[in-house]
Amino acid sequence: MTDTARGTSRRYGTRPTMKDVAARAGVGLKTVSRVVNGEPGVTPDTERRVQEAITALGFRRNDSARILRKGRTASIGLVLEDLADPFYGPLNRAVEEVARSHGALLINGSSAEDPSREQELVLALCARRVDGLVIIPAADDHRYLEPEITAGIATVFVDRPAGRIDADAVLSDNFGGARDAVAHLIAHGHRRIGFIGDQPRIHTARERLRGYRAAMAAAGLPIDDSWVSLGSTAPDRVRAAATTMLDAPEPVTALFAGNNRVTVTAVRVLGERPRPVALVGFDDFELADLVRPAITVVAQDPAHMGRTAAGLLFRRLDGIEDPPRRTEIPTRLIARGSGEIPPAED
Amino acid sequence: MTDTARGTSRRYGTRPTMKDVAARAGVGLKTVSRVVNGEPGVTPDTERRVQEAITALGFRRNDSARILRKGRTASIGLVLEDLADPFYGPLNRAVEEVARSHGALLINGSSAEDPSREQELVLALCARRVDGLVIIPAADDHRYLEPEITAGIATVFVDRPAGRIDADAVLSDNFGGARDAVAHLIAHGHRRIGFIGDQPRIHTARERLRGYRAAMAAAGLPIDDSWVSLGSTAPDRVRAAATTMLDAPEPVTALFAGNNRVTVTAVRVLGERPRPVALVGFDDFELADLVRPAITVVAQDPAHMGRTAAGLLFRRLDGIEDPPRRTEIPTRLIARGSGEIPPAED
DNA sequence: CTGAAAGCGCTTACAG
DNA sequence: CTGAAAGCGCTTACAG
Structure with a gap:
């Protein structure tokens, strides 16, 4: 693992691909894919050769490519008002814990209580094709989200209800x-x-x-x-x-x-x-x-709100289809x- | 904008692509790309036809595909100990503000002060090909990051220095x-x-x-x-x-x-x-x-620390190449x- | 058990 | 001003 050894196999700023790994291991692309993803049907000997090539080249699967092909990004977006507001800390953490337990990453952003900034951020998350959104809304008109929801982006509002659309909401009493x-x-x-x-x-x-x-x-x-x-x-x-x-x-x-x-x-x-x-x-x-x-x-109970909202989001992603509901958390x-x-x- | 009108042009769960827009507008794919990205060289009339098709179909560019082709994801990762700790709130917000000013999204995660969870999270972010990382480290050995840094992922440590690698760090006194x-x-x-x-x-x-x-x-x-x-x-x-x-x-x-x-x-x-x-x-x-x-x-001054760290990160992404530095923020x-x-x- | 071909939805490089 | 072809790095569907 000297610098020289690494230097010979990789230029700064370029990364090895599965194709490189396949070439080095003397196998086909699909075999590398199988090993990387832990799929069955690879002999121990072939697997070892592939693993060696992966280590030698410093290969790490490019999830951007995977995501494009698979359709799901395994990420959700959380839009809140202010990342520094202590009230949202436990909510933020609860959403992250639920995301983590579902193998999803959390993309975070704050609206600064500005409706146009909320919309800009939410649509950027939609362009990234997050699987779902948890939103503490600043805006009072969310019709801009209708095409996204129709297209399959699950959306749950927390702390405040959505405006002018029918959507899941988790609110305090x-x-x-x-x-x-x-x-x-x-x-x-x-x-x-x-x-x-x-x-x-x-x-x-x-x-x-x-x-x-x-x-x-x-x-x-x-x-x-x-x-x-x-x-x-x-x-x-x-x-x-x-x-x-x-x-x-x-x-x-x-x-x-x-x-x-x-x-x-x-x-x-x-x-x-x-x-x-x-x-x-x-x-x-x-x-x-x-x-x-x-x-x-x-x-x-902001942690309870976050857990409830994220839990509902992932049930929607699992295909639960009943009508939008409003959940009220007691104070x-x-x-x-x-x-x-x-x-x-x- | 009735449900019926939308229903005819789009099935639930599938999204129109540039190809669909091109077909509907009667233009080539590249022309749609030009309009979507605001590139010059499209006649007003053509642009109008494309815009109409975009609106009619509810098209939104798929950034996953764009990212794969362009190489940069316009996103950075922030790994901290606990999203709910009030100390990190202002730091988190400062990093987000800097990311936002550079047009980047922020992917957030917490390590719970667990070195192996830190590593798992960081490597997941690397697989997503974030452009850079801001890390409040829980681990004391970051050699696992060397291949990623070599491959071009900028990394700045905050609050605590990196372990066993030479990397940028922004610390309090x-x-x-x-x-x-x-x-x-x-x-x-x-x-x-x-x-x-x-x-x-x-x-x-x-x-x-x-x-x-x-x-x-x-x-x-x-x-x-x-x-x-x-x-x-x-x-x-x-x-x-x-x-x-x-x-x-x-x-x-x-x-x-x-x-x-x-x-x-x-x-x-x-x-x-x-x-x-x-x-x-x-x-x-x-x-x-x-x-x-x-x-x-x-x-x-956690906001100052966050601003400093994120600012340094983006300067690294702009290609500044001087050796890793340690910045100390006064108390x-x-x-x-x-x-x-x-x-x-x- | 293994791999070649096609395709995800864009951008790039190029030609007209 | 416009567009056809190739390719980003994977996975899918299929054949051997």
Whole structure:
């Protein structure tokens, strides 16, 4: 295995092919293919000669060629919003584990919450002929995918449903979770509760708002328009929204934060204020129990969502043909302290 | 665009090819190729006919075939330890951004810190003929990659160097950062400082231990063997190690945590103890400033590491041929409170 | 047990 | 401006 030995058999930048292996071993192309793929019907002696040629030449099968011929690429695409968002980490890993267990590679990309970037990325994955797609959608119109789905690319949406097409979706119980969170605050004596959520064009934001409204209505509580603020989750925007609600003549005594990024900023804002304010966040996060007070949350189960979505995708690839289904993953309220703070005296 | 209209032109599961488009448009294959790839030399009228056929048939170029012919796949592989580890999120995103800016897709996989799984994954990516690889290595022997690198697959290691081969690497200043952390504790009066780190076979763990020793030596302080504990970062192991050091007859008065997972467990353990213990952690994390006391850390810059590594990879792909280099990214000590706690009175 | 021929869907190199 | 032929590196279908 000296450099010279390698140098004689291969130029930099070119790779040996099965044809080269066949020539060196003195056999036909098909015999090499059999050995490389572990197919039966090769005598031990022939196999050994082929293996020797493979090692000597440093041959590695070119899967691009194999894929072209076989039709299936043994790869799936995962499109999410942001590879760096901790919420998607466990989901990403779960999808990868399922892919791996099916012998498939995972092509990953993020949409940055931009519908046109989502479409560009998804269509690039389709051009690569991934076998299937797991999509956390940014767009609200997925009709551009119809020809691809018709052509056989399996597609499962996660976290948010597809827009304007009928497709499999794996969602959290956003409505029920939000309702539970707000009911929890009401049970602890709050009547003026603020909701700071994500942009209203995002399905989860709308569902969580619906849950907030349902809980308030169930308790016979009115909602002042100034208690609801949907928009960007950028810290400045969230900070401004929280401050407005807390500095009003009749301030809210509790906040319901619509997702993990809102919660983190809310924790910072509340930490700077003299009077304690109750807080329940949607989404759990790693150090929620270490902050004082510890943060009460409605936890989703992103790993469960990822496993479910990828599992469904591979069942579709195995040919299951029943109509698209919507699966809902339950959420769980975890009381840790911040959600049990009583309303401040007026 | 009714179902019937689509149904007549395409069966489920088969896709139109350039040949189909050519036939329908009444032109040659090469003309379709020109239109699809935006090459010049097609009259507007011909182009229109081809575009119509493309739309009518729902044609999308099969990049598998293109890749086979062109040689380059316009994709790179990223192998990391765990897709769900928040430390790798920003690195992952940075690599994706660079890939995207070069028109390449990102194939992602995790090694689970298992050398044989790393090798299996890397070689699968090589079989796919990714143009290049960014690897956070789990293995300590990468000679298995030599034939692939010789054959032209560019490879850059991040966070940890390659083992037994000469390859590009982008690393944090682990030694200097650890030295700074421990010197900081010494400057605040500590003489008995514990170090809880990752498994000693991991390069970063060894380098950080070296920094710890250097800082102690520079201050003329002895190190008791019982103050150093390298091993798994599982919470149970870290908890046991910390408890042993803190319950010793001459307990440590400060802890230096060797990475983000160790730090998080250390925070939990210290929060349960009566007397305050100083803590500095290697790696920053999102809520480090919200815990009380806020956590002093040596921050790495994983986004910078990812950008640097991917940038170098694409320069290699552009043909830069200088010898492999090792780039070191500086760390930064961020004092927030936990590292400035004085030693407890004996 | 073994291998020659055809073909996957494109691009390349070339000719008109 | 346009297109027929060859070929990328495999697998498939078939024959011996």
